Structure formats: structure tokens, C-alpha cells
Amino acid sequence: MRRYSAFAIAREALRYHTGWGRAWGAPAPKKHYDVVIVGAGGHGLATAYYLGKNHGITDVAIIEKGWLGGGNTGRNTTIIRSNYLQDPSAAIYEKARSLYETMSQDLNYNVMFSPRGVMMLAQTEHEKRGYLRTAHANALQGVKTEFITPDRVREIAPIINIDGPRYPVLGALWQARAGTARHDAVAWGYARACSDMGMDIIQTCEVTGVTREGGKVTGVETSKGHIGCNKLGIVVAGHSGQLAEMAGFRLPIEAVALQAYVSEPIKPALDCVIMANTVHGYLSQSDKGEMVIGGGADNHNNFTQRGSFSHIEETTRALIETFPMLSRLKMLRQWGGIVDMTGDRSPILSKTPVDGIFINCGWGTGGFKAIPGSGWGFAELMAKGHSPLTEAFGLERFREGRFIDESVAAGVAH
Amino acid sequence: MLKFTCPYCGIEASETELAAGGEAHLKRYGPGSSEQDFEGYLFLRKNPKGVHLERWRHVMGCGKWFLAARHTATLEVFGTYSAQTHEPPAEIIENIRAKFPEWQA
Amino acid sequence: MSTRLSTGGRLIDRAKPVSFQFNGRKMQGFQGDNLAAALLANGQVVMGRSFKYHRPRGVVASGAEEPNALVGLGEGGRFEPNQRATTTELFDGLTAISQNHWPSLDFDVGAVNSSLSRFLPAGFYYKTFIHPRAAWKHLFEPFIRKSAGLGKPSNPGDPDTYEHAYVHVDLLIVGGGIAGLQAALTAAKTDAKVLLLEQEAHWGGRAPVDGAEIDGVAAEEWIKNALQTLEAAPNVTLRKRCMGSGVYDHGYALAYERCTDHMPGAAGPRHRLWRIRAGQIITATGALERPLSFSGNDRPGVMLASALRDYIVNYGVSPGDRVVVVTNNDDAYRTALAVKDSGLTVACIIDARASADGPLPQACRDAGIRVETGKAIAGVGMKGKALKFVDICAQAGEGSVLETVGCDAVAMSGGWSPVVHLWSHCGGKLLWSEDNFHFYPDVTRFPTDHKGAQYVRTAGIASGAMLTHEVLGNASESAVAALEQLGHSAEAWRPSATGSEEGAMAPVWVMPQGASKAKKSKMWLDFQNDVKVSDVELAAQEGYQSVEHTKRYTTLGMATDQGKLSNINGLAVLSGALNQPIPQTGTTTFRPPYTPISMGVIAGPGTGKTFQPLRKTPMHGWHEANGADWEPVGQWRRPYCYTKSGESREAAVSREIRNTRDSLGLLDASTLGKILVTGPDAGKFLDMLYTNMMSTLKPGKCRYGLMCNENGFLMDDGVVARLDENSFLVHTTSGGADHMHAHMEDWLQCEWWDWKVYTANLTEQYAQIAVVGPNARKLLEKLGGMDVSKEAMAFMEHADGELAELPVRVYRISFSGELSYEIAVPANRGLELWEKIVEAGAEWNITPYGTEALHVMRAEKGFIMIGDETDGTVIPQDLNLSWAISKKKEDFLGKRAQARSHMASAERWKLVGLETIDGSVLPDGAYALAEGTNENGQRNTQGRVTSTYHSPTLGRGIAMGLVLHGPDRMGEVLKFNKVDGSAVEAKIVDPVFYDKDGEKQNV
Secondary structure (H helix, E strand, O other), X not given: OOOOOHHHHHHHHOOOOOOOOOOOOOOOOOOEEEEEEEOOOHHHHHHHHXXXXXXXXXXXXXXXXXXXXXXXXXXXXXXXXOOOOOHHHHHHHHHHHHHHHHHHHHHOOOOOOEOOOEEEEEOOHHHHHHHHHHHHHHHHHOOOOEEEOHHHHHHHOOOOOOOOOOOOOOEEEEEOOOEXXXXXXXXXXXXXXXXXXXXXXXXXXXXXXXXXXXXXXXXXXEOOEEEEEEEEEEOOHHHHHHHHHHHOOOOOEEEEEEXXXXXXXXXXXXXXXXXXXXXXXEEEEOOOOOEEEEEEEEEEEOXXXXXXXXXXXXXXXXXXHHOHHHHHOEEEEEEEEEEEEEOOOOOEEEEOOOEOEEEEEOOOOOHHHHHHXXXXXXXXXXXXXXXXXXHHHOOOHHHHOOOOOOOOOOOOOO | OOXXXXXXXXXXXXXXXXXXXXXXXXXXXXXXXXXXXXXXXXXXXXXXXXXXXXXXXOOOOOOOEEEEEEEOOOOOEEEEEEOOOOOOOHHHHHHHHXXXXXXXX | OOEEOOOOOOOOEEEEEXXXXXXXXXXXXXXXXXXXXXXXXXXXXXXXXXXXXOOEEEXXXXXXXXXXXXXXXXXXXXXXXXXXXXXXXXXXXXXXXEOOOOEOOOOEHHHHHHHOHHHOOOOHHHHOOOOOHHHHHHHHHHHHHHOOOOEOOOOOOOOOOEEXXXXXXXXXXXXOEHXXXXXXHHHHOOOOOEEEEOOOOOOEOOHHHHOOEEOXXXXXXXXXXXXXXXXXXXOEEEEOOEEEEEEOHXXXXXXXXXXXXXXXXXXXXXEEEEEEEEEEEEEOOOEEEOOOOEOOOOOOOEEEHHHHHHHHHHHOEEOOOEEEEEEOOOOHHHHHHHHHHOOOEEEEEEEOXXXXXXXXXXXXXXXXXXXXXXXXXXXXXEEOOEEEEEEEEEOOOOOOOOEEEEOOEEEEEOOEEEOOHHHHHOOOOEEEOOOOOOEEEOOOOOOEOOOOOEOEXXXXXXXXXXXXXXXXXXXXXXHHHHHHHOOOOOOOOOOOXXXXXXOOOOOXXXXXXXXOHHHHOOOEXXXXXXXXXXXXXXXXXXXXOXXXXXXXXXXOOXXXXXXXXXXXXXXXXXXXXXXXXXXXXXXXXXOOOOOOEEHHHHHOOOOHHHOOOOEOOOOHHHHHHOOEEEEEEOOEEEEEEEOOOOOOHHHHXXXXXXXXXXXXXXXEOOOOEEEEEEOOOHHHHHHHHEOOOOOOOOOOEEEEEEEEOOOOOEEEEEEEEEEEOOEEEEEEOOOOHHHHHHHHHHHHHHOOOOOOOEEEEOHXXXXXXXXXXXXXXXXXXXXXXXXXXXXXXXXXXXXEEEEOOEEEEEEOOOOOOOOEEEEEEEHHHHHHHHHHHHHHHHHHOOEEOOHHHHHHHHHHOOOOOOOOOOOOOXXXXXXXXXXXXXXXXXXXXXXXXXXXXXXXXXXOEEEEEEEEOOOOOOOOOOEEEEEEEOOOOOEEEEEEEEEEEEEOOOOEEEEEEEEEOHHHOOOOEEXXXXXXXXXXXXXXXXXXXXXXXXXXXXX
């Protein structure tokens, strides 16, 4: 792999960049792999990467129906944080956050992790108590957060209206080392590193069936023929239900659309990520200068990836309430992402009823921030059959009534 | 912005007047039921990329719950019907099968 | 240099001069100008700077697709960044500033990026700034972020208002050019309700500029006639300055009307958002001209051929005295003719096609204009910021210069692309035309509505029909198809039209064909984002070969014009690099809005006080007048406490509690949920809803109960009063009333629909006042009326009667542990009763108390609070409320769930009281520490604080919490964490801190 650096760019500049090779290969599928991952989004690629890096498993194919990183990885608001309440969530999201810190160096691909800080506004007494609880939990989970005063909030984010007429800001849960990253770069960086380890990324290849023998997986039928494998990882977000059906089991999952939009780019005005859960909106400013705004998820099952309007209206009203300057900006583009919601709104990283099939899904609205932690834990689960990071996220928890409920800490989508 | 005809008040109502309530025709399993049945009832969902029988409430209107057959990818609505039934009316099944002959509730 | 022509300008009124300011410089224009035209008229060619390289940029288009001429408009609260000069109508007093430069538009330090552009190719930031890690955080990233963005941020305090208009129409027609007008004329003959929208301030689109003749009259005349007919039609509504911004599912569409942008401060809303439900939608959205990719095509003075024509014909503005036209099609020859007609010089027409023999080229030759076929522009020469010449080469070659032609403006045309955005928003698919080299709607793969039927059609050029008579015929036919689907019969007709015949165009994606890498790195595709041909080729070379990858890797098409000018050219270059046909490469997704719409209009009128409904109890005004310190509780406002002047919140709460416990307190409990459940099966229904038995409750009695969801978790609690054999009044928490009522209806309508039960949410029908404290009974007796003696009304009983001559229902219930009556009275009498109580209670120093005193007093008594002790993960068993879970009932909601292994586990944390050793208040949300760490290195815990207060009654901190095996560990001391890393010790105690035997309430 050609290393990326400022020197390499300078060298290439002199010959009009004719020397750069492909970032990742475009191989035809082999007949059989040790491991097949279905889904070349962030989670699938990260899983493959850590299978190779941490467990020495490189006979891996990552199969993608469309283009790598073309699903929710490239269609989210890029927030990275780990200020979760429940231990299992805090563990996997903090693992992810810490891996994001060094990801550019690990992958030799600048994913532009920007630890600009994430602030979750407390706008009711109840919300304030919830965040105080999270701050105490985080202190024991190795997640550095603090509850800050309204004055600190204003200092960090001067465009905020602390004394909103309906929901004055009573403080905020602040995670200084949280932030954002360039979403596409995460998928591309992992893809390049996987390809470099000799893994096959097979794009525009749709899985049409899962083959089994004696309760054990043997491979997948695809639009490019049968691909055999010893282990199969299903990492396809919104389409998990369809894959599970092919493999003969059901999931506690429903796919709904999460709405988001961006404004036209303006000069820097907001130096952190702000989430306002009481009024259901969140906001950050991208490196391009666009205000990236997310709101609620529709409640009905939806596979269209289209933007709708009802949530956009509500979110905008709420945000103008707290950030009055937004009134004079313009919405540039809106879209919907298909997110897979579980019964407790926490993900599933689990073995399945079929021997050799593992599933990683149900990230709902929180998937991007988890990518490296999810890949790390899921790779360990696939390689060793057990991972402390994924232990609590098994499928059986719904039967047992052992939920991981973050709703006290995260009322809205993120 | 979806719209459905509320079978109770007859009004064509926008999504903003309605509240979605998930999969319809779930059979309730109470005390004494098996783990599997109970889990299936409370959590496992069809979640089809296809025709979905689902619950809606005309919450900003007459307040009634009703059921709808809607395709989750094309968003076509094959009909709405009373919530007080265990299966869709024959007419709606016919509408669905006219397009998807293989469809099973 | 650009200037105003002495004649011409069909849209301007030379009798009405308008003065405005640009970058502080005073300028003059005319009414009817857009800002870009007025700037050109004042010789201002450079209007902005590009995003990445800060290159000076002139206006390139004349409409909504403009990527370069973006300005900051207005001042103060009205300042708005990134406003397109091309869609900004000039008004007197307009102030605009240019963007993205420092210190000035003419001299921009950031332009150094341009000289370094070779070192900043597509995706360069992914490949660099990687080491050292700290440098990214402290040096590179802050620098990149500082250079982000285009315009300056807007300011708070937007003084303008916004409005939403809701409308249902049979047929929505988007676009008021001749296609939209023809579609509307077709529909006007029916009785279908029609809404016709035009984004500009004038009707007719490009036809008048292009000089077509329709039905034997000039286009302008035909348009005037059409408008007259439509204005007279009772079933047609016309809106101009109103852009169809998006098509959504099931026939929904949004339109963005800019009502007063051209006269700021005028009465009425600034913008209006039309929320349209249409039976059928026709998009007559026309087409956009594409630039040509030649070296130096981004220089100020180079613009689209159609734009240059617009400035001359519409505004009487000359973009330059000597114009070179460069093209691959016949349409650009119209520009040459327009230039010539206005008295300016066409230096030469450079046509990349091998030959050009249609009527338009012939007309140009006849007019004496030099036409060079098979040629291309090899480069653009500048002197300072002014365009001076172009180098001409053969299109087929590598760019050796054949000739240099002096000029000060270049009009370029790479062909036209239909505007298919609205067609595509909801799934309409596209085909590639091998004649016109553009994507156009595939009429067999259309967007479908709720019935699975087609609901969007295109008309005119948006359909790919390029000639005027085809445009009109297609529009009429689309309208008929839409009308027939709506059940109206209509007839299509095809007006005769002349003047639009064109010869075949040729696909020219790079100019010249064999251009070197060096040349390609000077060919701009996306002007605003500085994406060049070389960048797209690099992306393809590096494997970013999906169109989405290329777009994201290079940022092609991601600027504020969303690729309106760049997408097709970029796609063609990518396809060329991948050596595959364009349709195989595919397109990116079109997403709403068509052009950006203000966030103000999205929010509409629902901001500020109308953001959410504010619910007020009947006594709200009294609270406000008596020092209420408000707390939002859902949409209600409740007094947190009542502060007297100079008093702190803490002091007020202490005073309220002490007075209540010592003498008499008063609480507005009106927000408490009150749901009537009535019918022969009401008891049976409540037995399913509550964990305990309600059907056995006797009329006149009250019972506290718990409601769980089907997943077993505690949802709500409250007191149920049985009114008579068939009726119960269910009290819920303040925040829970609507939710619990919906919950009841869900089960009644969808599961137990044969049960005879009726529910009604009466929360707002009654005011409810809690009279609390040792003197409570004395007060009620003083008010006079019904018997509230111990004998007549025992604890947990209720009765209807009269107090102070008001009709009341009195419940003897207590959430404070004191002798307490809750008095319900019809809401319209609430304030009257409240004031009478306050007056009568003066002798006992009656003290109104707020939510905080309520919370503290309930905690002193060990009562749980939904939302504090519960968080959606707590079951009644955790709270030692097993006594309230019926063992007799076969079934209730949540019973099966609570039998699951984890719910039935002995390891669940259970409710206890907690007392700090030092008497301090335990931190809210603190966790009880356990030894060691878990597998993920997190500190083990064994419990947590759920409520914690300073108790003025006990003079110390008290708390409740959930602790592992808690009730079996009375007296044990646990350590609770603080956020600073230290810990505080607390002893496990009984959760009832005050009056354990209930002596105070049972008097």
C-alpha cells in the first residue's frame, strides 16, 4: 500500500498525481473464504479490519449490494460520543471513541476526527437529573464527562439562547473529547486497510440466499454466484430482517427513517455538537461550514431513504427557539436514513440460532459513533466466540427481559 | 407525508394527524405462555420490505385506531380497515394480491 | 468591461432608478434588475470567491443555478448569507457584501491556495495531516475549520415573520414558462382546481428571450394572452416568486414563496411555505444549460451563453464589448445574434462540432459573424482580473494554439439538461438521450402515489422535448393525462411554433479532446467547490468509481447549487475515465429542496410563544402574581416554589414545607391527570390495567395503584376513586395523562374491543386543590358545607358535596403524610375556590407550595415518584411495591413480562432509604460503589440514588435509592461516588423518614 503523507502528495503533484493507485481492489469473488461479511458499511469493514489486525484472520470477503459506505455510514450526522448511561453502552461507545482518536494514524487515512466536544442540553429539571446521573455513571465507566452550568454553555456556544421562552437551558452534559469525523473517510480508510491485508471487497454483489448444512452455515448465494464460508457476519443495518429471513430466523427489529438536513455553508459559528433532546433536535457545523441538523425518526416502517417534511418542521422550530440565528439560514438538502430499531433501542451483536452466523445490527440512530468499537467487539466475537464488549448485546436479552435502555439519557435520535 | 383514509370518520388524514403504532394483528400472549411465544409477541417483527399490515391512530382527529396495508418501499396503501378484526378484509387482500400474487398475511 | 446598454432590457424600467450598495460602494440600477445584472451594469464583474482556492469569480448563470455570485444581503437581524445575486430582485437601499475573502474581494490572502492547487487535489486532506496526531487537533483542523464556509453567519433577532399556507388542489403545475402555461391552459378548460407556480418574478421563462413565435405571435404576446386566460379562469390560482421546492410522498409538495424579499420590511410575511396536497403534479421546470470544460473556464467574464443572452435581452446589460461564443450546439448561436443585435461585437463563434449548418449558424454567418467549426478554447488570457483573450485550438487535438482572439467575455454552452429534480424526488427514473446527451424522465418508471398510480409528470423541456412546438404539445398531453387520471376529460392541442429549429449537437465533455493533465487541472466542473476535470479523473483512478464515491471524494455537486451546473459534466468525465457509457455510471440522488429555502419558513409561525402550546391551570395567573418560580412540566407550567422578595429558592422551599407540616399548605394539583373510566366492564378493564385489584373497590373509596406496560415496567401510578358501580376516576401523573389515556384507548380499541368501557380525559375539566397540614380540616370546616369530619370521611375516601358554596368532590388522600384533602371543582370555578381558601386560611398562615416542596415531602414519607424512582427500567417489585401486585389476578398488563428470568431475579436493585453519615445531601444520580471492575474495566456498582433532597423537617439530607439486596442490608454503610472522583458514605435505612406510623395523616 502506498503510504499517504504530505510528502507523497508533493511528489505526486509534480507529475499531476498520475502515480496514485487504487485505494482498494476490485477483485472477483473466490469460491470460499474463512469469513464472509455481508455489508461493506462502516461496521462491516471495521469488523473485517479487526478480524485481520487483532485476530490474524485475513481470508475474508466483504460483500456489498451497492457501493461500500453507501448506506447509513454516508448518511448520518457524524456525531461521536460515549456519554451513555448504561455500562455496556458506555463500554462499546467509549472503545469506539478512543479508537477514533487514533484512527487516522492506524489506517494512514485522515478521517478528520474532530474532538470539538458534545453538549447535551438539560432543558427540564427532569432532564437535568438524568444527565447528573449519567455524569456519575460516566465517572465510573472511564468516560470523561461533566455537567456544566448555563454560563459555561453560553461560553462554549455563544449562538445559544440560554433563556429560551419555553425551555430555558439549565445546564448541559459536556463531553469535551467527543466530536465528529468525516463519515465517508471512515469507510474508505477501513476499506483501503482491509484491501491491503488481502481481503476481498466485492461491491455491487447482492446476497440472495444463505446456504446451510446441518444447522451450520456454508455460504451465501449472491448475484455473483455462490460464495462459501466457515463463518458469516451479517452487518447490513436496515436490511437485517431480510438477511435473517434468508438464514431462517427473525429479529426484534423494525426499520424506520431518520430525518436530517444541512444548511448552506457559513463561516464558523458553532464549535461543538449540541443535542437538545427536550425539543428533539441536534446541531453541529461541518468542516465545510454547513450546519448539520438532525431530528426525529418516523415511527412507521420505511425503506425509502427519502426525506419527509413533518419532522423537519418540528426540528427547525425547536432549534430556532434555542439558536435564533438559524432563522436566517437556508436548508440546502434533506434526506432520510433507514435505521434499524430494536426493542430496547440498543444494538444486537450476537451469535444467532444458526451455527457460524453472527449478526451485528440494531444500531438505530447511533451507529456511526460506534463503528470502531462495534468492529473491534464483533470481530472478537466472531473469532473467539466471546467478547466483553458485545456480551450484553446478545439476542437472548429480549427473552430474558434484560434490556439495555438508554432512553433516560438519550431521548432523541443522534 | 403519507396520507390514509380513516375508516371511522372517513377523512383522508395526513401523517401529521396520525400516530403510527407498529405491526398489526399481533396475538397477545399473557401469563402462562411460552418464552418463545411471549418474545415473538412483544419483540419479533415481520419488518417486511413489502406489504406491511400496521396500526395507525387518528390521534389529531377522531382518536380511533385503525389498520392499514401499506408497502414499505413504494408506500402504496392497499386499504385501511377497522382495528377490531384479526385479519384484513377480503377486499384488501385482493387488492394486495392483484399486485403481489404470492403475498401472505 | 461590463456595462449598461443604452437601450433594451425587457424586464427593467429605466424610468425607475434604484440605488444600492455593494461592499460599501454606492451603485445604481433600475427597477426590474436582479442584483447580478445591476452589478454587471456597474462594471462589477468579480462578485465572489470560490470555496477552496479562493479564486475570483464572476457570475456564470442568470438564475437559481448560480454557484458563484453569492452575497451577504441586508444587515443586523435581516442579514442573510449566500444569497444568489441572480435571484435577488433589486430594491432601493439594498446592501450586499461579497463573501469568502480576506481582507477584500479584490485582494484575498486565501487565494494562495490557488497557486498551491496542484498540491491540493481531490481528497488531499484524506492523505495528509495524519502525523503528528497532536498537530491535527491543534494546528491543521482548526485551520481547516477556520477556512470553512462561505458567507458570514447570520444574526439572532430575525424581525421578519413566516407563514404556512395549506392547500389541496387537483393539479399542481410547477413552472410558469410556456410549458407550464400551456399545461395550465389545458387544465383551465376543465373544472379541476389548478395551482400554477413560477419561481421568478415574471412569467414565460426563456421563450421571450429565445424569440420563438407561437400561434403566429411573438412568445411574449402569447404569454400575455395565456396569462389573461388563466387569470380569468376561476379554477386556476397563479403564484409567482414561488418555487416548487420538493415533491414528497402521496402527492405532497412544498412551494417556497418569497413574498417580500424584494421589498424588505413590507407588511406581511417574508416567506410563505405552501404545503400542498395535489392529486396530480406536473413539473414544467425547463432545463439548465451546462458549461463547457476548457482550461480557464472559471475566469470572471466566462458565463453561460444563455445567461449572457439574458443579461442583454432582459436587463439591457452588456457583459462585455467583444464576446466569444463557444459551443457544441446551435442554441448558443442565439446568444451570438443577441450580442450582435444589441450593437456589441461577436469576435467569433467557436464550435466544437465538425460542421454547423442549421438555420441558426446560417443566420449568424449571414449576419457576418465569424464561425469556426471543429475548434475549441485552449486557454483564457487575463490581464489582472479582466478577461483579455482566448486561445483557439482544434477540438480534435491536444490544444496547440492556432490563434489568439481578443475578447472581454466568453459565452459557453455545453448543451441543456432537463430539470428532473422534482420528478426524481419521489422515485421517478431517468433515461439517457443519445441525441441531446442529457438525462430525461423515463415515462415508464414514474413516481407512484398512495394508490400505486403515477402522480408526477413532466412537461416541455423538463420531459426532454427541446423544440417549442414539441414543448407545447408535450405540456398539453401531460396535462391531459394528469386530468384524465383525476377523472376530468380534457383535450390536448399543439400550438404551432416556429423559430426553434436546431441542428444536432455533439457531446463535448473536455475541450480539446486530447487535453493534457495540466490543462485538465484548469478545467472547472464545480465552480463553487473548485472541482476540476483532473479531480474527477483522479477519483476514478483511485477506485472511487461509484458516482456517489466520486461526488463525496471530490465534493463535486455538493456546493450550494447542488450540482445543477456540474453534475452531468462530472458524470461524463467520470464515465470517460472509467471507459463506460454514461447511463452505466448512473446519477446521484436528487434531494429536496430544489434550491435552498429559509429555515425561518420551515419553522413558519410556530416559533417563540407559539412554539408549543402552553397549558395553564385556572390558577396560573394567581401563581404568577404571587412569586411563582416556574418549572416546565410537559406543556404545563407549575410553580417550582413561590419566592418572596430577597428569598432564595432553597429558602422558599424550606418555608413552604415547614408551614405545611406545622400548620397549613396549599397546592395547585390541577395538572394531575383525571381520566373517567366508565361502563359495565370498567372494573374488569382496570384490573387488567393496574397491577392490583380495582374491581373490588367500593364506591366512595380510593385506592392507590400501579400501571405497567406489557414489557413489565412501571409506567404510571396514582389514586383511583370509584364513583359508582360503573365508574372510576383514574388519577395519573401530571405528565402522564395524555399518554395513559392513549394507552387505555389502545387496549380498548385494539385488544378488548368487545368490552363495554368508555374513557374520557377530564384533566382540564377540573381544577384540583390540595389542602394539606394539621389545620386542613379546620379550614374546610370554615369554608362550610359538606361534612369532612374524620367519621364522615376517613382516609382514602371521597365524597361529592359543596364547600364555600361551590360544587366540589373531595378526596381524602395524602402525598405528603399530612392530614390532606384534595378538592376538585369545575375548572371555571378553580380560581374562585383557590382565592376563598387563601383568604380563609390566613389565620393559619396558609402557604402555597410548589413542586419542589411536594417532592421533598413525598420523599420524607418514602413515597415513590414516577420519573425519579422509575426510569422505564424499573418494575414494581424493585420498589418493594409487591403489596400492590395482585397475586389473585390471572392476568394484568406486564404480568407475563415480570415472570422472565431477569425480571424475577433476586439480583435486581431494590428501593431503600439512604442517609449520609455527615448529614449532607447525596449527589443527584450518584452510584453506590462495589469492589473491583468489570471485564470492560468499568468500576462495579451496587446501587444508585434515585431521589435526594435536603429535608427541612429533619434538618439533614435524605435520599432514596435502588441497592443490590438493599432491604436486607439495613444499617450497612455504602460509598456513593461524586463526579470529582471522591465518595460520600451513606447508611441504608428505611425509606420512610418521617412519621412512620402515619399519625399525622390519620387524624
